[in-house]
Amino acid sequence: MxxxxxxxxxxxxxxxxxxxxxxxxxxxxxxxxxxxxxAKEFSRLFGGxxxxxxxxxxxSGIAIAAMTGYVLGCPMVFAKKSRxxxxxxxxxxxxxESFTHGNTNTVLVSKxxxxxxxxxxxxxxxxxTGAALIGLKALCEQAGAAVVGAGIAIEKVFxxxxxxxxxxxxxxxxxxxxxxxxDEGLTFCQ
Amino acid sequence: MxxxxxxxxxxxxxxxxxxxxxxxxxxxxxxxxxxxxxAKEFSRLFGGxxxxxxxxxxxSGIAIAAMTGYVLGCPMVFAKKSRxxxxxxxxxxxxxESFTHGNTNTVLVSKxxxxxxxxxxxxxxxxxTGAALIGLKALCEQAGAAVVGAGIAIEKVFxxxxxxxxxxxxxxxxxxxxxxxxDEGLTFCQ
Numbered sequence: 001m002x003x004x005x006x007x008x009x010x011x012x013x014x015x016x017x018x019x020x021x022x023x024x025x026x027x028x029x030x031x032x033x034x035x036x037x038x039a040k041e042f043s044r045l046f047g048g049x050x051x052x053x054x055x056x057x058x059x060s061g062i063a064i065a066a067m068t069g070y071v072l073g074c075p076m077v078f079a080k081k082s083r084x085x086x087x088x089x090x091x092x093x094x095x096x097e098s099f100t101h102g103n104t105n106t107v108l109v110s111k112x113x114x115x116x117x118x119x120x121x122x123x124x125x126x127x128x129t130g131a132a133l134i135g136l137k138a139l140c141e142q143a144g145a146a147v148v149g150a151g152i153a154i155e156k157v158f159x160x161x162x163x164x165x166x167x168x169x170x171x172x173x174x175x176x177x178x179x180x181x182x183d184e185g186l187t188f189c190q
Numbered sequence: 191m192x193x194x195x196x197x198x199x200x201x202x203x204x205x206x207x208x209x210x211x212x213x214x215x216x217x218x219x220x221x222x223x224x225x226x227x228x229a230k231e232f233s234r235l236f237g238g239x240x241x242x243x244x245x246x247x248x249x250s251g252i253a254i255a256a257m258t259g260y261v262l263g264c265p266m267v268f269a270k271k272s273r274x275x276x277x278x279x280x281x282x283x284x285x286x287e288s289f290t291h292g293n294t295n296t297v298l299v300s301k302x303x304x305x306x307x308x309x310x311x312x313x314x315x316x317x318x319t320g321a322a323l324i325g326l327k328a329l330c331e332q333a334g335a336a337v338v339g340a341g342i343a344i345e346k347v348f349x350x351x352x353x354x355x356x357x358x359x360x361x362x363x364x365x366x367x368x369x370x371x372x373d374e375g376l377t378f379c380q
Contacts, residue, residue, distance in 0.1 A: 029267045029303040032260035058249040063256035063266070070222035076253070077219045113219040 001041055001175040004153065005188055007034060014181050018156070020126075026153060027060035027125055038175055039067035042123065042151035045173045046072070049148040051121045053077055053114070055140070057096070057107055057132055064153060065123040072121070077113045079136060081105040092142040096135035107132075109139050116144035127152040127174060130161025137170070149173060156181065157189055191231055191365035194343065195378055197224060204371050208346070210316075216343060217250035217315055228365055229257035232313065232341035235363045236262070239338040241311045243267055243304070245330070247286070247297055247322055254343060255313040262311070267303045269326060271295040282332040286325035297322075299329050306334035317342040317364060320351025327360070339363060346371070347379055 011024040025031040054076040056065035062078050069076035081096075082105065091108040098105065114120070122136045133150055140147045149171030155162045157177050166172050177189040201214040215221040244266040246255035252268050259266035271286075272295065281298040288295065304310070312326045323340055330337045339361035345352045347367050356362050367379040 023300065024302070025265075028270065028300060029265050030256055030259070032256060032264070032266055035256060036260055059252060059268070059270075062249060062252040066220055066222060066225060066253035066256060067260070069220070070226055070257070074222070075215075075219050076222055078249070080218065080249075110213065110218060112214070 001038070003034065003037055004176045007031070008154065008176055008178075008186070012186070014183060014186060018159070018181065020154065020156065020178070020181060020186070022125075022154065030063050035063055035067050036071075038064060038153060039071045041175060042068045042121070042173070043071040046121050046149055046151060049121070050119050051148055052117075052119045053121070053145075054123050055079065055109070055114070055120050055136055056123050057081070057136060060126075061124040064125060068121070068123050068151065075113075077109060079107040079109045079139060081107055092139045094135040094138040094142075097129075097131045107135050107139070109143075111143070114139060114143035114145050118143065118145035120145050120147050122147060122150040123152075124150070125153045127155040127162050127172070128159040130165050133161065133165060133170075133172075151175075154178065191228070193224065193227055194366045197221070198344065198366055198368075198376070202376070204373060204376060208349070208371065210344065210346065210368070210371060210376070212344065220253050225253055225257050226261075228254055228343055229261040231365055232258045232311070232363070233261040236311050236339055236341060239311070240309050241338055242307075242309045243311070243335075244313050245269065245299070245304070245310050245326055246313050247271070247326060250316075251314045254315060258311070258313050258341065265303075267299060269297040269299045269329060271297055282329045284325040284328040284332075287319075287321045297325050297329070299333075301333070304329060304333035304335050308333065308335035310335050310337050312337060312340040313342075314340070315343045317345040317352050317362070318349040320355050323351065323355060323360075323362075341365075344368065 013021040054069040057079045093108040152174040155174035155177045179189045203211040244259040247269045283298040342364040345364035345367045369379045
């Protein structure tokens with residue numbers, strides 16, 4: 001998606017440790033017009049899949065997932081992060097390792113909101129190692145819900161998570177695909 | 191707002207300890223059509239105020255604030271919660287006590303995204319004691335930004351936070367105002 005690539009080049013900053021900082025427009029301050037354009041693009045890509053629910057993980061996936069649910073005309077559910085292992089039996093739960101924060105969270109969704117028969121589109125702001133996506137997919141599998149695919153704003157292709165998930169049969173559509181990243185700048189996949 | 195009141199009566203559940211559970215449509219699973227209608231209502235109420243930024247706090251305020259920013263045609267910023275006191279000098283920060291979770295968080299916003307000259311609409315899903323609103327207002331004051339008001343989905347009027355903030359001169363507009371709440375049900379303010 002040209003609009004997002006241009007914005008990353010203009011306002012993104014590469015930080016030491018393989019971090020791409022996009023908090024100017026995507027995950028601290030959010031450009032709501034860009035948000036709507038990204039949601040429209042996910043809707044174009046997955047609109048024929050009969051999506052019944054958009055699923056994401058708090059906190060930075062919420063805005064884009066909510067807008068995508070709105071454009072697709074279905075509810076959005078966000079998995080909550082919890083460090084406690086002491087969960088009720090009324091939630092689906094999975095472990096997710098955070099690349100950015102260097103910790104592991106238990107993510108959970110109430111059993112009421114993911115059910116057999118649901119056709120789930122997973123949406124997130126970033127895809128790097130794929131840990132968040134794998135966790136969200138695991139929640140859907142526990143619920144017996146079908147995952148129609150994943151819509152990602154920015155994929156760090158060089159970290160391999162997207163490739164592994166595609167090889168495992170998941171449809172992953174990323175709006176900007178970063179091939180390489182260094183202090184000198186970044187390049188997108190052709 | 192009739193639509194929201196009806197939804198609270200239909201799907202909300204009163205839990206012990208003064209908790210109103212609305213995770214069926216507002217803060218775990220989100221009804222994105224209702225979300226848009228609430229955003230339109232905030233836009234109707236505050237559209238003449240020259241809002242340059244919508245401000246909220248992670249995680250459950252993000253969806254409604256993002257949609258409100260979209261309808262108003264301005265960016266949205268969400269304050270991040272951090273338990274560390276070890277903050278850089280490049281953020282505005284304030285302490286916020288959580289009624290629901292029984293803890294205190296430091297909330298912070300990068301100085302880049304709240305500035306003098308900004309006209310800020312604070313948006314949140316709930317208003318109870320007013321602690322979150324007071325914290326977000328403090329961030330704006332540190333930045334020298336003007337707060338044009340607060341748009342709240344559900345105000346628990348009996349907890350007094352909204353009344354105190356209005357008495358202190360803040361314009362607070364709540365879409366559903368709960369006068370009382372018990373195991374037997376709830377009533378709205380007339």
